[in-house]
Amino acid sequence: MPDKRNDVITWDEFFMRVAVAAQLRSKDPNTQVGACIADTNHRILSVGYNGTPSALNDDDFPWGVSDDPLLDKHSYVVHAEANAVLNYRGSLKDLNHATIYVTLFPCHECAKILAQVGIGEVVYLSDKYDGTESNQISKRILDSCGISYRGMSLQS
Numbered sequence: 131m132p133d134k135r136n137d138v139i140t141w142d143e144f145f146m147r148v149a150v151a152a153q154l155r156s157k158d159p160n161t162q163v164g165a166c167i168a169d170t171n172h173r174i175l176s177v178g179y180n181g182t183p184s185a186l187n188d189d190d191f192p193w194g195v196s197d198d199p200l201l202d203k204h205s206y207v208v209h210a211e212a213n214a215v216l217n218y219r220g221s222l223k224d225l226n227h228a229t230i231y232v233t234l235f236p237c238h239e240c241a242k243i244l245a246q247v248g249i250g251e252v253v254y255l256s257d258k259y260d261g262t263e264s265n266q267i268s269k270r271i272l273d274s275c276g277i278s279y280r281g282m283s284l285q286s
């Protein structure tokens with residue numbers, strides 16, 4: 131009888147790899163973001179990545195940045211975390227105490243959404259906007275709502 135495999139990847143690594151796979155779908159040329167929401171029973175509830183609303187033709191919208199909001203991609207992109215919440219087909223109360231795995235630390239707008247649906251923990255790969263205004267507001271929101279957050283890295 132062969133022994134069972136024990137060197138399997140951790141749950142953290144599994145869910146983060148799902149988030150990394152999701153970000154591969156992003157058309158953003160500068161920053162691709164993926165998100166995976168898992169419940170306390172290690173079940174994946176939802177996945178999302180940053181992109182324009184699906185009803186828009188993303189060829190008709192800018193992918194660069196501009197001082198003119200009409201010509202700036204940020205005006206049209208739905209963030210990965212928001213998409214992961216919006217893509218969930220069940221009752222939003224299922225997201226209570228769930229963990230979101232994100233490839234980029236959530237901005238303050240996403241932090242508000244995560245707080246509102248009761249996410250319990252944020253696990254992130256990159257915090258490349260650490261110290262920016264949005265990042266500081268995001269951490270203030272998460273701290274105030276008792277949402278824990280921690281960084282992790284993936285083995286290559």
Ligand SMILES: O=c1ccn([C@H]2C[C@H](O)[C@@H](COP(=O)(O)O)O2)c(=O)[nH]1
Nearest residue numbers: 158160161163180209210236237240
């Ligand atoms: O919480 C976040 C923050 C940002 N995003 C998305 C939005 C944009 O598509 C990119 C950021 O582009 P930059 O060129 O780095 O400004 O990331 C997100 O999905 N979630």
Ligand SMILES: [Zn+2]
Nearest residue numbers: 209237239240
């Ligand atoms: Zn965001």
